[in-house]
Every structure is written in structure tokens, then in C-alpha cells.
Amino acid sequence: MSVIADWIEWLPALAGGLWLSVRITAVSLIVGLPIGLLLAVMASSQNRMARTVSVVIVEIGRGAPALVVLQLFYFGLPSVGITLSSFVAAGSALALTTAAFTSEILRAGLQAVPPGEVEACKTLGVSPRDTLRFVVIPQGLRIALPALMGFSILIFQATSLTFTIAVPELLSQAYSIGATTFNYLSVLVLAGLLYAMITIPASWLVVSTEKKMSRHLSYAR
Amino acid sequence: MTLLITVAAVSIGVVLGVPLVVGLRAKNFLVRLVSRGLVDLIRGIPAIVWLFIIYFGVSIGAFRFDSTMAAIVGLGLISAAYFAEIYRGGISAVDMGQWEAGNALGVNRWTTFAQIVGPQAFRVSVPSMTSYAISLLKDSSIASTIGVTEIVFFTTQDARSNDGGLTVYILAAAIYLALSVPLALLARRLDASLRKKVSR
Numbered sequence: 001m002s003v004i005a006d007w008i009e010w011l012p013a014l015a016g017g018l019w020l021s022v023r024i025t026a027v028s029l030i031v032g033l034p035i036g037l038l039l040a041v042m043a044s045s046q047n048r049m050a051r052t053v054s055v056v057i058v059e060i061g062r063g064a065p066a067l068v069v070l071q072l073f074y075f076g077l078p079s080v081g082i083t084l085s086s087f088v089a090a091g092s093a094l095a096l097t098t099a100a101f102t103s104e105i106l107r108a109g110l111q112a113v114p115p116g117e118v119e120a121c122k123t124l125g126v127s128p129r130d131t132l133r134f135v136v137i138p139q140g141l142r143i144a145l146p147a148l149m150g151f152s153i154l155i156f157q158a159t160s161l162t163f164t165i166a167v168p169e170l171l172s173q174a175y176s177i178g179a180t181t182f183n184y185l186s187v188l189v190l191a192g193l194l195y196a197m198i199t200i201p202a203s204w205l206v207v208s209t210e211k212k213m214s215r216h217l218s219y220a221r
Numbered sequence: 222m223t224l225l226i227t228v229a230a231v232s233i234g235v236v237l238g239v240p241l242v243v244g245l246r247a248k249n250f251l252v253r254l255v256s257r258g259l260v261d262l263i264r265g266i267p268a269i270v271w272l273f274i275i276y277f278g279v280s281i282g283a284f285r286f287d288s289t290m291a292a293i294v295g296l297g298l299i300s301a302a303y304f305a306e307i308y309r310g311g312i313s314a315v316d317m318g319q320w321e322a323g324n325a326l327g328v329n330r331w332t333t334f335a336q337i338v339g340p341q342a343f344r345v346s347v348p349s350m351t352s353y354a355i356s357l358l359k360d361s362s363i364a365s366t367i368g369v370t371e372i373v374f375f376t377t378q379d380a381r382s383n384d385g386g387l388t389v390y391i392l393a394a395a396i397y398l399a400l401s402v403p404l405a406l407l408a409r410r411l412d413a414s415l416r417k418k419v420s421r
Contacts (some may be wrong), residue, residue, distance in 0.1 A: 063401050064394035065359035067373060072390035075380050157267035164366055171270055178277060185278030188231045192274060196265035203265070 007190050010177050014048075014187075017173030018194050021159040024169065027091040028155055032098025039103035040110055041132065054103070061100020067161050069093045074165040090162040098155055102148060109144030110136055146210040153202050157195065170194060222289075222371040223400075224414065226361045229293045231354050234300025241305035243334075257303075263302035269363045271295040276367040287408035292364035296357065303353055312338060344415055351408030355401050363396075372396055 042054035062071075074089040084092070113136050121131040163171040174191035178184035244256030263271075276291035286294065315338050323333030339373035376393040 059402075060394070060398070063398040065373070065397055067362040068366070068376070068390060068394050068397065071373070071377065071380075072387070072394065075377070076390040078406065112281040136234040160267040160269045161363065163269065165265075171267070171273070175273065175277075185274065188274045188278050192266040192270045195267055195270060196262055199265040200261050203261070 004183075006183065006186055007077075010187055010190060013173050014170060014191060015178060016192060017168060017170035018198075020167065021156065021169040022198075024087070024090050024094065024159045024162060025152065025156045025206055028094035029152060030097045031091065031156075033097070033102055035099035036102030036104055039099060040106035041137075043103065043107050045108060045192055048206035058100045058103050061096050063106070066094065066097045066158050067164065069096060070165055086162070086165050086167045089165055090159070090167050094155060094158060096163075097158070098151075101151055104142065105144050105147045105151060109142075109147075110140035112143045113139045114192070125174075129214070138139070145211065146206055149202070149206045151208060153199050153206070156202075157199065160195070222369060223358065223361050226289070226292050226296060226371065227354065227358045228366055230296035230300050230357060230361070233293070233297030234304045235350070237297070237301035238304025242308040243266055245305060245309055257320055260302045260305055260382060263299055264306070268271065268296065268299055270365060271299060272363060272367050288364070288368045291367060291396055292361070292369050296361060296364070298327070306351065307346050307349045307353065308342060311342035311344075314345045315341045329365065347415055348408070348412050351411065353406075355404050355408070358401055358404070359397055373382065 011208045039054045039058055042050040043058070045051060070090065073084060073093040074086060077084060077089075117135055117139075119133055121135055126135070135188065159167075159169055160171040162169055166172070170191055171214040177187045181187070241256055241260060244252050245260065247253050247256070272292060272295040275286055276288060279286060279291075286362045319341070320333060320340055323337050324330075328337070361371060362373045364371055365377065368374070372393055376389050379389045
């Protein structure tokens with residue numbers, strides 16, 4: 001079976017690429033999630049200015065394709081004197097996308113916290129900041145968790161777009177092997193399977209988390 | 222070109238999603254397993270990888286897909302898997318009593334699905350379907366990587382020939398926004414009018 005032999009030969013290079021994909025995912029989540037939370041809190045704030053800023057950032061982040069944002073960061077910014085390495089450009093562009101999308105997820109989570117709890121805090125004299133910090137955000141995060149995990153899978157898939165800005169991640173490794181061996185089909189299928197190997201079990205995890213978290217809501221089903 | 226790919230892929234997805242969802246709900250264990258595996262595999266692999274496999278990988282004899290065809294086929298397949306999941310959600314949102322009523326009235330399972338549950342499920346699915354179509358509009362940008370001459374392709378070309386790259390990319394982003402925002406508004410109106418029609 002020459003296919004298997006080929007695959008074994010290519011696996012180390014592809015595994016290196018996969019590890020880079022995972023690292024880019026981690027960076028964009030670590031940077032993007034706090035910004036997303038901030039945007040979500042801003043979107044439901046009393047201050048009109050804060051609300052507007054948040055909506056504009058979110059709409060641009062969600063309205064423009066991740067590929068365009070990536071290329072804008074990598075090819076566009078140098079023309080105004082900001083040159084980013086491809087890894088930094090990839091991380092920051094995907095972090096922006098993450099922030100925009102997770103802010104909507106988190107906003108939905110924060111809004112799902114019963115308003116009675118906020119009113120109760122007000123009655124008890126808890127400051128708005130503490131209400132947010134100790135009451136609304138912890139519960140909102142919990143509610144948003146499955147959706148956030150689902151989004152993480154999507155952003156992991158989106159790291160394959162960084163191929164276009166020369167990040168040597170999984171897809172570019174596969175493509176360069178294809179370019180030298182002319183065995184595109186075989187190596188690309190292997191790369192696809194490697195992606196699926198992560199995303200499919202991860203999606204099972206999302207489903208089981210969803211079930212676990214709705215277990216106490218017996219009235220819901 | 223962006224619009225052509227999006228419309229073609231969505232049309233393929235809307236149609237092919239139906240047999241897939243029938244497979245997902247089949248009584249036969251094997252059929253169910255195969256459809257589930259297919260849907261998971263299609264959704265588990267990034268779209269750009271699918272396009273590469275179809276464009277660079279598939280060559281049957283002298284036959285090869287040209288880039289536009291490859292993009293339409295690839296994104297169409299992915300849409301089919303996503304639509305199957307959307308339909309599945311829609312079908313399970315239809316009350317179980319409808320199936321039971323069909324059964325009680327002696328309507329067979331297939332007719333119940335096609336004439337009673339299906340249309341209702343379709344209506345429930347509309348919001349998710351439109352939001353998927355809008356996200357596909359943006360995902361079609363990856364077709365530029367296999368040389369389809371859509372928005373991003375021209376943007377990159379332009380950015381390379383003049384060195385003032387930033388404005389071109391901002392313009393491209395603005396075009397996508399200008400396409401997706403009216404679509405989102407339209408989708409909202411469509412949903413509202415459908416809702417009015419079935420107001421209970």
C-alpha cells in the first residue's frame with residue numbers, strides 16, 4: 001500500500017502544521033474572548049456612545065469575510081507603515097473575528113440571565129459593577145459555553161485560511177507536499193482527515209456539554 | 222462572480238440537503254450511520270481544504286474541474302451538509318403530535334413527511350437558512366484561492382499592482398458589508414411575513 005507509506009512519510013510535516021494551526025486557534029481565542037466579552041458588556045450598557053462603538057466593531061467584524069480581514073492585516077497594513085509577521089497578522093485578524101462573533105454569543109448569554117437577579121442586586125444595594133462581575137457574567141458565561149465551544153471549532157477551521165498569508169500551518173504544509181510530489185489528492189485528503197480528527201470529536205464534546213448543562217432544566221424537555 | 226457562486230451553492234445545498242436529512246432520520250441503522258458520517262465529515266473539514274481537494278486533487282482521466290465549477294461543487298456540498306442539519310432542527314421543532322395525527326389518520330410516513338411535517342419544518346428553518354446563505358456569501362471569498370475571479374481575487378490583484386493596499390482591502394470589506402446588510406434586512410422581512418402567515 002503505497003498510499004499508507006506516503007502518508008506515514010508526510011505525517012511529521014503535517015503534524016507540525018497541525019500544531020501551528022492549534023496554536024493560532026489558541027492565540028485568537030485567548031486574545032479575542034476577553035475583547036468579545038468587553039464588546040458584549042458595552043453592547044448592553046446604558047451609555048449610547050459605548051453601545052454604538054460596540055455595534056460598529058461587531059458588525060464590521062462579522063460582515064467582512066475572515067479572509068479579507070486576514071489579507072487586510074497582512075498585505076494592507078504595511079502600506080500605512082505597520083508590518084506584521086504572518087503569525088502575528090493571522091493571530092490578530094482571527095482574534096478580531098473571534099471578538100466580533102463571540103460578543104454576539106456572550107450578549108445572548110448575558111441576556112439569558114433573568115432580569116429579576118439584576119433587580120434583586122439593585123434592591124440589595126450591590127453596585128452595578130459588582131452585579132456584572134459576580135452575578136451576571138458568571139451565569140452568562142455558563143449559558144454561552146456550548147455556543148462558544150462550537151465557535152472555537154469554527155475558528156480552528158478558519159486557521160486554514162491563513163494559508164493565503166504564508167503561515168506554514170496544516171493546509172500549506174499539505175499544499176507544498178502536493179506541489180513537490182504532484183500527489184495533491186492523497187496529501188490533501190490526509191490533511192482533511194487530520195482536521196476532521198480534531199473537529200469531529202470536539203463537536204461530540206459540545207453536544208455532551210450541552211446535554212450536561214441542560215440536565216437540571218428538566219422542565220425544558 | 223461572488224453572487225453566482227453563492228446562489229449556485231445555496232441552490233445545490235437546499236436541494237441536496239433534503240435527501241441527506243431523510244437519510245439522517247432513516248429507520249435503517251446503516252443509512253443513518255452513513256448519512257451522519259457524511260455530514261460530520263463534510264462539516265468537519267474546512268471549506269478551503271474541500272476546494273483544494275476538488276480543484277487540485279480530482280482528476281479523472283483528462284477531466285478536471287475548472288476553478289468556478291470546483292468552487293460551486295465544493296461550497297454546494299458543504300451547504301448541503303449544513304442545510305441537512307438545519308432541516309433536522311426544523312423537523313424536530315415540529316410537534317410530535319403531527320406525526321401521530323398523520324399515523325392515526327392512516328397517512329403513511331412518507332406522505333406525512335412530504336405533505337404535513339416537511340412544509341412546517343421548512344418554515345421554521347427559514348431564519349437559519351438565510352443566515353447560512355449570508356455567511357456563505359462571505360465564505361465564497363475563499364474561492365479566490367483557487368483562482369476564481371471574485372471580489373477578493375481582484376482585490377489582491379489590485380493591491381499587488383499599486384502599493385496602496387489598505388484602501389483596496391477596506392473597499393472589498395465595504396462591498397461585502399454592502400451585500401450582506403441588505404440581505405440580512407431582507408431575510409428579516411421574509412421571516413416576519415412568513416410568521417404573519419402562520420400566526421397562531
